[in-house]
Amino acid sequence: MSNYKMETKCIQSGYEPGNGEPRVLPIYQSTTYRYTSSEQMGKLFDLEESGYFYTRLQNPTNDAVAAKICDLEGGIAAMLTSSGQAANFYAIMNIVEQGDHIVCASALYGGTYNLFAHTIKKMGVEATFVDPDCTEEELNAAFQNNTKAVFGETIANPALVVLDIEKYAKVAHEHGVPLIIDNTFATPINCRPIEWGADIVTHSTTKYMDGHATCVGGAIVDSGNFAWEEHADKFPGLTAPDETYHGIVYTEKFGKLAYIQKATAQLMRDLGSIQSPQNAFLLNIGLETLHLRMPRHCENALKVAEYLKAHEKVAWVSFPSMPGDQYYDLAQKYMPNGTCGVLIFGLKGGRDAAVEMMDRLKMVAIVTHVADARSCVLHPASHTHRQMNEKELLEAGVQPDLIRFSVGIENVEDIIADIEQALR
Ligand SMILES: *Cc1c(COP(=O)(O)O)cnc(C)c1O
Numbered sequence: 001m002s003n004y005k006m007e008t009k010c011i012q013s014g015y016e017p018g019n020g021e022p023r024v025l026p027i028y029q030s031t032t033y034r035y036t037s038s039e040q041m042g043k044l045f046d047l048e049e050s051g052y053f054y055t056r057l058q059n060p061t062n063d064a065v066a067a068k069i070c071d072l073e074g075g076i077a078a079m080l081t082s083s084g085q086a087a088n089f090y091a092i093m094n095i096v097e098q099g100d101h102i103v104c105a106s107a108l109y110g111g112t113y114n115l116f117a118h119t120i121k122k123m124g125v126e127a128t129f130v131d132p133d134c135t136e137e138e139l140n141a142a143f144q145n146n147t148k149a150v151f152g153e154t155i156a157n158p159a160l161v162v163l164d165i166e167k168y169a170k171v172a173h174e175h176g177v178p179l180i181i182d183n184t185f186a187t188p189i190n191c192r193p194i195e196w197g198a199d200i201v202t203h204s205t206t207k208y209m210d211g212h213a214t215c216v217g218g219a220i221v222d223s224g225n226f227a228w229e230e231h232a233d234k235f236p237g238l239t240a241p242d243e244t245y246h247g248i249v250y251t252e253k254f255g256k257l258a259y260i261q262k263a264t265a266q267l268m269r270d271l272g273s274i275q276s277p278q279n280a281f282l283l284n285i286g287l288e289t290l291h292l293r294m295p296r297h298c299e300n301a302l303k304v305a306e307y308l309k310a311h312e313k314v315a316w317v318s319f320p321s322m323p324g325d326q327y328y329d330l331a332q333k334y335m336p337n338g339t340c341g342v343l344i345f346g347l348k349g350g351r352d353a354a355v356e357m358m359d360r361l362k363m364v365a366i367v368t369h370v371a372d373a374r375s376c377v378l379h380p381a382s383h384t385h386r387q388m389n390e391k392e393l394l395e396a397g398v399q400p401d402l403i404r405f406s407v408g409i410e411n412v413e414d415i416i417a418d419i420e421q422a423l424r
Pocket of ligand 1: 217
């Protein structure tokens with residue numbers, strides 16, 4: 001980890017050119033890497049030496065961008081993935097096997113909910129979903145002998161539930177398992193979950209990190225803090241010999257880097273959800289302004305939230321940074337400088353009024369996206385969470401009338417004027 005301040009990390013971390021090398025991180029648009037000795041190439045395949053040999057496993061552009069995200073989160077190692085979905089899938093699959101179990105806060109991104117409730121279930125991994133605001137006792141009660149991880153989102157998309165990360169970390173650690181936090185909405189500018197006890201942090205870099213809606217991508221950051229060997233019986237994948245690499249043991253061979261090394265050596269090798277170096281290059285440009293964009297997103301969103309709260313046609317508004325919000329205190333604790341640019345609200349006319357109001361917006365677009373420079377809007381019950389039934393929707397914190405409004409970094413007066421005319 002560098003000693004730079006966050007703003008400097010956004011610009012400088014991850015890539016330091018040598019004498020006469022390109023100042024800007026180059027795109028290594030190459031699938032392969034040349035070696036002069038066959039023996040050396042063999043050692044790379046045995047993980048005896050480190051080096052690039054095939055971009056499905058590692059690429060210098062991707063590694064530089066992963067290193068920047070790692071530095072921003074205060075981690076020890078990181079990797080990029082092709083999407084946020086791949087990041088969360090790998091983060092879990094790296095430590096579970098058939099017959100295992102995970103505990104998740106129920107307020108989750110729709111894709112993550114489907115992944116944990118349905119897709120990994122078909123692979124023999126069960127998830128128990130808990131109320132994100134549950135007590136320590138209720139959280140404890142969700143654990144089983146085969147529980148291997150706890151998962152939650154710093155700020156849930158779209159429910160905007162703020163997770164009490166310290167509480168979740170404490171309970172996870174009492175049970176000898178890591179806490180995995182999806183920090184997509186807060187970004188490390190507003191919250192660094194590792195400082196609150198999270199062991200692994202994931203991202204959909206598609207959102208604020210890219211910030212311009214150009215590239216789907218993901219990242220996994222390991223804090224290096226979880227002691228896998230102390231719970232060796234739970235995590236044989238990390239602590240017992242890997243026959244596919246001549247019996248190496250990741251924790252012995254790589255120490256604190258074991259988790260990311262295994263995810264790269266096994267999951268990327270076999271599943272291949274690599275981020276394209278072109279996308280990593282664009283993501284890096286986005287990261288260079290993350291520290292400038294996040295405060296403006298937060299400032300604009302607070303103004304829009306306050307405008308909506310005072311509007312006669314608006315039934316309710318949730319924005320964790322707004323005084324009076326259900327999650328205001330938790331937001332102040334974990335994100336005193338701001339949460340994100342996303343807010344949710346409902347109209348007095350309910351679901352039909354929500355859809356009509358969205359159709360009347362002129363500048364603010366209806367898109368299946370969130371958290372980029374342009375203001376946009378979505379109706380989760382009709383869009384991202386369409387596959388869920390009414391009960392699942394409510395558990396995920398998605399009321400049928402909920403409008404998710406992603407406040408961009410335009411002039412806030414223009415954003416409010418568009419809402420005003422649509423509501424009128
Ligand atoms: C969008 C999102 C994801 C999925 O990321 P993709 O990059 O779209 O695959 C996961 N978690 C959260 C919180 C998200 O907002």
